[in-house]
Amino acid sequence: MAATPEGAPLLQMSGIVKEFPGVRALDGVDLDVRAGEVHCLLGQNGAGKSTLIKVLSASYRPDAGTIAIDGAETTLSTPAVAMKHGISTIYQELDLVADLSVAENIFLGHELSRGGFSQRQRAHRTTRELLTRLGHAHVSPTRAVGTLSPAEQQIVSMARALSHDTRLLILDEPSAVLDQDGVANLFRVIRGLTAEGVAVVYISHRLEEIREIGDRITVLKDGATVATGLDAATTPTADLIKLMTGRSIEYVFPPRSSTPRSRTDPVLEVRGLALAGVFSGVDLTVHAGEIVGLAGLVGAGRSEIIETLYGARRASAGTVTVDGRKLRRGSVPAAVKAGVGLCPEERKSQGLLLDQAVYRNITVSVMGRFARLGLLDERAERRTATELTTSLDVRPAGVDRAVRTLSGGNQQKIVLARWLLRECRVLLLDEPTRGVDVGARSEIYALVRRLADSGVAVVVVSSEVEEVLGLADRVLVVREGAVVHESAADEIDESRVLDLVMEGAPA
Amino acid sequence: ADDGGTQAGGTSEAEQGSNDEAGDTVVIGFSAPAADHGWMASITESAREAADAYEDVDLRIAEGTNDVNLQISQVETFINDGVDAIVLLPFDGAAMTPVALQAMEAGIPVINVDREFEDPNAARVTVLGDNYGMGVSAGSYICSELGDNPDAVVAEIAGIDSLPLTQDRSQGFEDALGECGLDVDNRVPADFTPEGGERAASNLLQAAPQIDAVWNHDDDQGVGVLAAFENAGRDEFFMVGGAGSANAMRSIQADDSVLKATVVYPSTQGADGIMMARLLVQQKALGDLVEVEVPREVQLYAPVVTADNVEQFIDTAFES
Amino acid sequence: MSDDTEVSPGRGLPATAVPVSPTDPTTGGPGGERPARGRLGGLGGSGLVRNLGLVLALVILCVVGLVTTGERFGSTANLLTILRLAAVTGVISIGMTFVITGGGIDLSVGAVMALSSVWCTTLATQTMARDTHWIVMVGAALAVGAACGLISGLLVSYGKVVPFIATLAMLASARGLAEIISQRRTQIVDVPGFTDFFGAEVVGVPVIVIMFALVAAIGWVVFNRTTFGRRTLAVGGNPEAARLAGINVQRHTVLLYVQLGVLCGVAALMIISRTSTGTSTHGTLIELDVIAAVVIGGTLLAGGRGTIVGTVIGVLIFTTLTNVFTLNNRSTSEQALLKGVIIVAAVLLQQRFAARSKSP
């Protein structure tokens, strides 16, 4: 379904420059998008993808460069103007108002109203229709968005974009919070849109998705276009990676240790753990040096399991034992004291101190290590943080900049760095590589494996089945709040996991 | 009735003698609490007017404040400045005593107005209103009006409760009522503002379904109090005011409300303080006295103003 | 404003979308895990049910009033007294609910009310009012309030001065100006039409109580049923998201302060009619009462969540408390001591209920 190349492209951006204090985020980017195509934007973390689309949605004003829509040069002065041109955006950091309902969020800024009075019935009806068409009719229009899972919030964003008269839909890493099923649903929606002539700009770090949905590719590197108009179906992966990173990376998981871990002492033992209304009867044993993966659909309750285990939610039943000592229920300090660490799922709300410097974010849970009599040795902190950010390839490299100014993927690396630094007996990782680029991924996998080899018990939750199978020694499949399968990772393959995960699930 | 001769204390009284002739310029520092009600505003205003009347007085007025810490620093500033005299109406007399002592030790005479210091050495001259006496006057007047009716309901709308002056007034009131076997049945504090007076009075009317007499400490808040009475349509009682604003006196004169009397608490004290300071520094004495020195203490009288004698007072009353 | 654009839902969506069961079992009320910052429980929209704890606190207070003072508390006259006292704080509190929900705060309300009351009772204004119509005074009061609100709003939204500081500055300046204009005199109102109108009663209910009820009702509708209300929540809850959704956050912020300014003008009219005076001391420290009523009602001080019903109950709780104390002839000190304890008790009570109504 390649688009017709004749006529002026729907969108033509050229020479776009955007500077932030100390960083030239965009340094002469060119991009053209045709009606009816899915145009993929590739690039490492911090390459400038999100900044580019924020320029496009008029969230930022560019410092230089031109934007033409339908061949006519245009100034996009405010987000409202961009919307008038039919540009709808789903941002990387979901920008919804937590306390407003689903319907209110969808129509925020272009409320259905008569004489200033909201037409709530009409809004709810329209919302229901939108959600049904997106395959998520179970989300109630009156529910507060803050209570939805990230995947459901993504759907709300999508519905919001569709509630406008959209000609150009921009999706910034939409699949980061979705599982296979969700991605398939998303692609179905995208195909429907492009068939009607809507253009889509699609950003993702998962190359297999690009192959499946994309028509053409533009690659950004350090804020500049390094290649454009590449054919999404045929360009070899190695070439793409070379273009993005400037080097070649073989994308592999680190080798598993040869000695069977089940021989060692169990470090973490969970018995009959339950959280009222979400999951129950979860048993889990993790040995020293072992990596256990939790696979499952989004919303299956995997995050809840490890958050409960960590004491961040109060269990309604069951026990958690670390090194033979029982943990007090619902107490994070108790878990931390016992050597448990949790790298949470949502980096912005659960992980980061956005206004604080990078190094402070990295050392926040191990501050005691850098302190003598409560006095901190900031130089040691910076040194350690710099080592970590370098090995994770955080860009830009300075550890003194506020985390807020980092790109999404780089922020994720900071959250992860904190927990890699921490001396833990048990490390719980929830979606550790969400939004992280290809280059940094293998580095993260290697680090996690190295930690395990040093005797840490690791639990990884991921929606990418490939990641769970590749990284973990043992895999648990979670469905609707219950563990439905457990086996060694090399005794099960991707399609079997998918079958287990889907069984009985809606759609 | 007593002769209220000294209370006026206005410029008109000091006409004779050479006291009004210009002498060396006198720099006077003046500090008073925040002018958050009419009486206090008029204290500062009367001080300014008094100073303006003399070309040899250079008055420095510090920001009115209810923060003793700030008021102390104002006095310190005056000391640093080397003013010739300080006229001080302290927010809290006891709390301002140390810094006043400091000024006296630095050779700057302090004229203490209205709220008395803890230590007599902290002021060269003290110009006092008589808060206790005010309560006594109000109480005695109510006693005389109600006669011997021990069942009569007497209500009191006080000022700011945490101020010592309010306690003194209430004490005087209670003591005077006790003389004729009455007591205060309902007491509500307000805050010296019309708004506070209205609020307090509205609640008071509900608390006491039947009242015979009310003493309201302050005529400024009294405007609100009267408005509340009017709103509620209650007039079975008579009210005595306090401080003696021109508004209140006009109302008494016109006899158009429940306000039948008010107890004067002279707001001219500020002006008196300025005059004392000038005389002190220029080493003059009070013209009408034989004394060659300015006296140590002047206590002003708290007369009751009624329709009978309002003529006598209305000209010196403060506009609030 | 593009509000009325007709939207064709799901334009271009595949017709093959799988319909899922329309009734959703997982739909719970709002709530869920939120940051641990102190709060009043998940008070979401409006409605008595969500404010059950507060209502209960108010009821208990009334019962205490009835038990300790008999029918003196329960009499119509006393209830009207409570409502009359609540009216001034109440009107401002409704406006403050919008400002706080929108992520701001306004410390200048008392000062603006004072300035407004002074301006509209100057000799000049009163003379003009007598010569023409007393509505001139109403116009003056509202205009002064709106102007002050406009300045605060512009400072906050375009000047990017933090609301606390901008409105603190407005507080100082407005009161200073009020003092200068009035020369610190209490200005007595003598415009018969004005006093007659605002002092009147309609079927036994004082006009200012009716005004309060009207403002509360309009406030409720605007807050819960209009675009303006929804946008206020969005601007306070996530200003960046609101901006990206095409809302003019800065203009909206200005409007929020302007409406509060206008309501301060309304409050000025009420206090003028109650005390028959305009003075620079009106409304001293009322800002604390107002903010306390709004916050105890369940509006989030950080913005993004608010309730008009809660605010009204908050105002009533505070006024009733004072009334019960006065009827009981307690000393100010005891009142203060008890007030603190009662406030905390009311909040804890409200929390219990909020927590209970949230659990499944």
Place this chain on the structure above:
Amino acid sequence: MSDDTEVSPGRGLPATAVPVSPTDPTTGGPGGERPARGRLGGLGGSGLVRNLGLVLALVILCVVGLVTTGERFGSTANLLTILRLAAVTGVISIGMTFVITGGGIDLSVGAVMALSSVWCTTLATQTMARDTHWIVMVGAALAVGAACGLISGLLVSYGKVVPFIATLAMLASARGLAEIISQRRTQIVDVPGFTDFFGAEVVGVPVIVIMFALVAAIGWVVFNRTTFGRRTLAVGGNPEAARLAGINVQRHTVLLYVQLGVLCGVAALMIISRTSTGTSTHGTLIELDVIAAVVIGGTLLAGGRGTIVGTVIGVLIFTTLTNVFTLNNRSTSEQALLKGVIIVAAVLLQQRFAARSKSP
């Protein structure tokens, strides 16, 4: 607390980690595009440079003082007067900076200071102090402050009462209690050792100014160089993230209010020594001055960002302003009017500088 476990930093890191040049040219101050909510510009950590605009405002104020009043302003005696005045507000403001940065607020500081001053000057305490040592009074003042802080802290962190309401309740109760204990009388201090100590001067500098300097210095170190300060920033910036990072948010919150309570006790000692009295009216409305100084200094009212240096400058700006006004003999009303204008001007100035220092 597992924070103190000895660990070799960077454990488990790849040996191949490339060392990056220790000095980083791209390091800018924190900042960047933020939601449109009003603010004071990107004031990050501490240090004079970040507060350049404020320093400039203070300098301009001093120049105005010098120009309009000559050496009367610049004399040592006058500067010490300013500092003595600043000391009481200053000490509390340092503590408030921690509380606000930690996501809270405390309206009860003035009342707690009053209660503390009353408690430590009761006849009983004074008698005991004379019989034993005046340090008893110090102990009493600090203990009362700490106890009040503890109650507020527990209400906020475990009772989950919003800080505004919890501390407003504490305000009412503490002042009520202070009035009851003192029976609304001003209590005179007559313990020679006490007065001698706090009234003394060391090489010409009054003890209370030295105390202020000490508190500020310790506050700066704790805020910027210790785990406690870091945790405060984390708790205020994102309590959920702090909790998940293993910080005991609730306990930390309690500690924040307790330290402020203790500093209110210190302030009580200072005001007692200045006035030689303890009374329930001490510190009335000081909370507004304190919060204004903290916020104008650049601490974010929403928490998560604060600066001790900014707070100190904020306090000095307000006290210097008052001093210059006093020296210049303006009327109170003009002062108020001007004060508002000057505050806004100072903030806008600070913003210009913050914006400039952020651009590359």
